[in-house]
Amino acid sequence: MSAHKIFPGVAIVCAFVALGFAPALGNDYTTSLLITLLLYGVLATAWGLFCGPTGYISLATVAFVGVGAYTVAVLGEQLPWPLVLLVAAGLGALLSFLVGLVTLRLSGTYFVIFTFGLTELLRQLVNWYESTISGSVGRFVFVDASSSSFIYGQLLVLLALVLGLGWWLSRSRLGFALRLIGEDEQAARHCGIDTTRAKLIAFTGTSVFMALAGAIVAPRWTYIDPAIAFNTIVSFQVLIMALLGGLSRFWGPLLGVVPLVLLFETLIRHFPNHFSIVLGVVFLLIVYALPRGVLGWVLERRRLPESTR
Amino acid sequence: MSAPLLQVQGLGRSFGGLRAVDALSFDVAAGEIVGLLGPNGSGKTTALNLISGALLPDRGSVRLEGLELAGAPAHAIARAGIARTFQLVRVFERMTVRENVQAGLMYGRSDHRADPAELLVKVGLGGRDALPASQLTYIDQKRLELARALALQPRLLLLDEWLAGLNPSELVEGVALLHALRSTGVSMLLVEHVMDAIRSLCDRCVVMNAGVKIAEGTPVDVLSDRLVIQAYLGDEDEDVRCNDV
Numbered sequence: 001m002s003a004h005k006i007f008p009g010v011a012i013v014c015a016f017v018a019l020g021f022a023p024a025l026g027n028d029y030t031t032s033l034l035i036t037l038l039l040y041g042v043l044a045t046a047w048g049l050f051c052g053p054t055g056y057i058s059l060a061t062v063a064f065v066g067v068g069a070y071t072v073a074v075l076g077e078q079l080p081w082p083l084v085l086l087v088a089a090g091l092g093a094l095l096s097f098l099v100g101l102v103t104l105r106l107s108g109t110y111f112v113i114f115t116f117g118l119t120e121l122l123r124q125l126v127n128w129y130e131s132t133i134s135g136s137v138g139r140f141v142f143v144d145a146s147s148s149s150f151i152y153g154q155l156l157v158l159l160a161l162v163l164g165l166g167w168w169l170s171r172s173r174l175g176f177a178l179r180l181i182g183e184d185e186q187a188a189r190h191c192g193i194d195t196t197r198a199k200l201i202a203f204t205g206t207s208v209f210m211a212l213a214g215a216i217v218a219p220r221w222t223y224i225d226p227a228i229a230f231n232t233i234v235s236f237q238v239l240i241m242a243l244l245g246g247l248s249r250f251w252g253p254l255l256g257v258v259p260l261v262l263l264f265e266t267l268i269r270h271f272p273n274h275f276s277i278v279l280g281v282v283f284l285l286i287v288y289a290l291p292r293g294v295l296g297w298v299l300e301r302r303r304l305p306e307s308t309r
Numbered sequence: 310m311s312a313p314l315l316q317v318q319g320l321g322r323s324f325g326g327l328r329a330v331d332a333l334s335f336d337v338a339a340g341e342i343v344g345l346l347g348p349n350g351s352g353k354t355t356a357l358n359l360i361s362g363a364l365l366p367d368r369g370s371v372r373l374e375g376l377e378l379a380g381a382p383a384h385a386i387a388r389a390g391i392a393r394t395f396q397l398v399r400v401f402e403r404m405t406v407r408e409n410v411q412a413g414l415m416y417g418r419s420d421h422r423a424d425p426a427e428l429l430v431k432v433g434l435g436g437r438d439a440l441p442a443s444q445l446t447y448i449d450q451k452r453l454e455l456a457r458a459l460a461l462q463p464r465l466l467l468l469d470e471w472l473a474g475l476n477p478s479e480l481v482e483g484v485a486l487l488h489a490l491r492s493t494g495v496s497m498l499l500v501e502h503v504m505d506a507i508r509s510l511c512d513r514c515v516v517m518n519a520g521v522k523i524a525e526g527t528p529v530d531v532l533s534d535r536l537v538i539q540a541y542l543g544d545e546d547e548d549v550r551c552n553d554v
Contacts, residue, residue, distance in 0.1 A: 173416070176408075176415065177416070180401060180412050186363065186383075186399070187401065188412070189362075189383040190361060191384075191387060191412045191417070192387040192416035192461060193416045194382070
């Protein structure tokens with residue numbers, strides 16, 4: 001292996017080790033900011049792994065996050081923490097598998113609308129269940145796994161795992177199949193690709209990361225209700241971060257996460273009442289100025305073909 | 310004689326009240342090149358879509374070496390050994406030429422994987438591996454689509470108007486390429502309108518009109534068949550009546 005191939009690997013490992021020590025060096029605020037960065041880093045990367053190559057735009061991100069968070073709220077006090085995470089991952093997988101089975105035959109706009117509708121449906125269902133059966137809409141999240149350094153550590157590991165999955169996909173048959181599906185799904189089928197199966201595996205696999213991310217951060221919120229756990233704005237934020245970063249490489253979305261998390265943080269601090277309006281303007285600007293993201297812009301300037309991973 | 314490679318029997322598909330393909334039956338023997346002819350809208354492409362699994366048939370059977378494929382999903386049919394090209398060329402445009410061929414190699418039925426570079430040489434795209442497919446000319450995209458289909462190592466190749474839209478000199482190259490393929494023993498079913506190519510390439514022709522088979526035989530025989538001429542050019546009597554009005 002040549003030096004220029006080893007170097008990025010070493011750099012990435014060093015970066016992760018350095019990030020591991022970051023909370024000890026800063027204060028509570030920096031740790032909280034880093035947690036938000038990692039959370040969106042996981043979500044945007046996972047989103048990009050499926051939606052990037054296939055072109056199936058999902059707005060169901062927060063549905064899986066919410067399922068993870070509610071798993072913690074309901075089971076957090078009864079089960080040991082690793083088991084809670086396992087159940088969250090399992091429920092995320094089950095939900096995404098069922099959704100995928102129903103929707104992945106839909107194309108384009110219909111898929112977007114269905115995934116958006118699914119989130120709303122889940123929110124209303126949980127709302128109804130909580131208000132009529134359990135008697136109170138909100139829940140407190142009391143678990144041992146609530147220290148911010150522990151949450152940070154788990155998210156860091158999760159980010160490493162989702163990036164590892166992306167790296168593997170970028171060189172695997174499945175990853176190649178997903179790109180072919182994005183190019184021309186019918187032609188891909190006639191190349192012998194079971195497109196439904198490929199999409200289902202990838203959609204389920206990436207959704208598990210979203211559910212886990214939701215479960216890991218839930219203790220930070222201490223209180224959740226359906227409006228918090230299934231907040232559709234999160235799905236849009238993840239989408240716009242991934243688009244800003246660029247989808248032609250598995251690590252592309254991360255390039256959009258950092259600037260936008262910082263921007264949203266500033267906005268909420270200084271313009272809490274106008275957040276949605278400014279958010280809309282940011283969406284417009286990104287789509288207009290950088291349609292293929294930071295990554296696409298850089299690659300274009302260096303004249304590298306976008307498709308070569 | 311052994312069983313035919315492809316055996317189509319009573320194949321049918323309707324869209325609402327329109328019987329696009331109706332009780333279509335024909336065979337393709339191993340190593341044979343069969344032309345599927347007919348005027349526009351006669352159901353040729355629909356028939357190809359039914360055989361390749363792009364559409365599900367309402368009734369009938371499609372057997373490849375005795376294996377029933379009617380109703381099977383497209384990817385299973387591709388893996389079973391039927392590869393196809395499309396009427397409007399469909400290459401993976403944002404990928405390189407090499408990746409396009411790899412798409413055919415990677416998910417096909419063969420354990421033995423051919424070399425993409427070799428396949429590209431075979432269709433006349435040698436040395437263009439790294440180009441994005443979108444930068445190829447129309448005929449080269451057609452060549453690429455053919456290479457991708459051949460990468461599946463098919464028993465039967467379905468070509469949907471592969472020669473359409475080529476200029477006269479490209480046409481000569483195209484026909485020569487199909488001749489070369491024929492000598493390697495690939496069986497083909499071609500939907501084609503270019504009569505010279507049909508005469509020089511096809512062992513046999515099946516002619517369709519309004520969804521049904523109206524003639525079958527050697528190119529020379531079917532092209533002089535009264536029903537076929539009628540289907541393409543219309544009735545003499547009808548013309549006269551039109552003139553009267």
